[in-house]
Amino acid sequence: MKxxxxxxxxxxxxxxxxxxxxxxxxxxSARSAYATKKAECKQRAKAKHFGxxxxxxxxxxxxxxxxxx
Numbered sequence: 767m768k769x770x771x772x773x774x775x776x777x778x779x780x781x782x783x784x785x786x787x788x789x790x791x792x793x794x795s796a797r798s799a800y801a802t803k804k805a806e807c808k809q810r811a812k813a814k815h816f817g818x819x820x821x822x823x824x825x826x827x828x829x830x831x832x833x834x835x
Contacts, residue, residue, distance in 0.1 A: 803831050810835070 807830035816823035829835055 800831070807831055807835075 807827045811823050811827050
């Protein structure tokens with residue numbers, strides 16, 4: 767009976783690991799797209815010369831990433 771439980775545990779563990787590995791690449795590509803968009807928005811914000819107004823700058827960057835600017 768115990769070998770059957772061990773086999774069942776392996777059958778459940780390995781496909782789960784393969785699925786998790788597949789989703790991690792999807793997250794990493796989404797993360798890199800977000801990082802690219804954030805870098806572009808930071809460059810655009812730099813050109814606006816917000817000065818000491820960091821809160822306004824960060825709000826503008828968030829809106830830019832979301833597609834508002």
